[in-house]
Amino acid sequence: MEHLLKKKEIVGIFLRNNILVNRDVLNRLSQPNIVDQWHNALTTGTHPQELIAPKQTNSSVKITWQYDELPKKRSVQDFIDYFNARYRAIHKLLNGRQELQNLTSISRIRLKKEREKASIIGIIADKGTTKNEHIMLTLEDSTGRIKVLITKKNEQLYQQAKDLVYDEVIGINGTTAEDIIFAETLVLPDVPIQEPKRAPEExxxxxxxxxxxxxxxxxxxKFDNFLQWLNGTWGTPEQQAVVSKLKYVFVCGDLVDGVGIYPQHEKELAITDIREQYKEFARLFSQVPKHITLILCxxxxxxxxxxxxxPKLSKQYAAPLYELPNAILTCNPCMLNIHSGEQFPGLDVLMYHGFSFDDYSECVPSIKNSGAHISDRAALVMKFLLQRRHLAPQHTSTLYIPDARMDPLVIEKVPDLFFSGHxxxxxxxxxxxxxxxAGSCFQKKTKFQEKVGHDPETGVVPVVNLQTRDVTMMRF
Ligand SMILES: [Fe+2]
Incomplete structure (x- = not known):
């Protein structure tokens, strides 16, 4: 009944906008999920025309993966299914790896009486240290749980294992005994070693x-300098030569400062209305030349x-962004393909704001003890996450939607470019x-950052040469 009412409402809106409700539209409206999606889109300001013929954007930017699941109530079962979906996705990446000979399930290992070589793929349910300072993991798959011992005598393996976090999926090869595996090799899903793909022209x-x-x-x-650079009136001749070939500006989140993000936030705001903040953002970014595509998450x-x-920013709050003709709004995270041409398949970009990064910067020993200051660890964390093929493996590192069908934070496709911030x-x-x-920021150090010892560097913009894949830091 609810769907019928929504359907009626959708058809009404189509007719009021003089859009023909043809057989194709009716066919699509026979699917309940489309009814929900369209109803949600129309009531948050999307024009009906965009639903049946999405706005053509710059052909050299294609969104190849985005998430548009509607909000709904989640149950405990959703979390279970979500972790099972993660396990399946990473299992697919690890399955068939040479290091994982004699791959079997955890329940089968537990039946083994004799010492034997075997491999398993499991999700880390627990990680601790024994009296003798060896690392003891508990790995889980859909058939059961088993303990995995990593002895500190194997220095290389031990160092690798120290970095493991809860809920990540790994492969282990080792020798079995009753209810335990003595690990010899640890296999992360990781990304394959490959030659960087390069654009045919600068x-x-x-x-x-x-x-x-x-x-x-x-x-x-500093932001004004950035805009002037984009418009060819700021910078050295070399910097102006670069900007004449600049095609894309990615903004990886935190477009505005928001309201009520932390206690007494209003004291640090110049604009206290969120809609006004987006209006100002749009005013600033309307000065970006139109041949440059803006990608905003x-x-x-x-x-x-x-x-x-x-989800991508809604018209309800960020309507002025929809008026920018060269802007593409995406969800966070998302995958895009940019700069494809007749002879070139384009570069795959993984864009993610980076909310989970703080956690790994502190809890992964090789990152924490890298010698890099806490504000210099973003790229190390991003590498760590690529190796895990997951943007936030540890349950507590970010807020996420426990989608029962798939884990949307798994990095299924290997990106050519991985852009973040935060x-x-x-x-x-x-x-x-x-x-x-990792991008920087256009906001001076806040009181909160001062308190926690963060050291932001404002107005630095990394610029990627898509042909050489070199990155230059522009300081404004
Ligand atoms: Fe931020």
């Missing part, structure tokens, strides 16, 4: 994050649901053919 992408428009600490002057300061995947300091790293880039 072209550039700039990576921004955390613009925080509306904050009293917004860096007006939300972050934890933006309006709307912050559980990941975050840490407020730019960083970059090349890892196995993937160019990792």
């Amino acid at each position: 072209a550039y992408a700039a990576v921004l994050s955390c613009v925080h428009v509306g904050s009293a600490l917004f860096e007006h002057e 939300p972050g934890n300061h933006d309006a709307g649901r912050i559980s990941e995947p975050q 840490i407020h300091k730019a960083g970059t790293l090349q890892y196995r053919g993937t160019t990792i880039v």
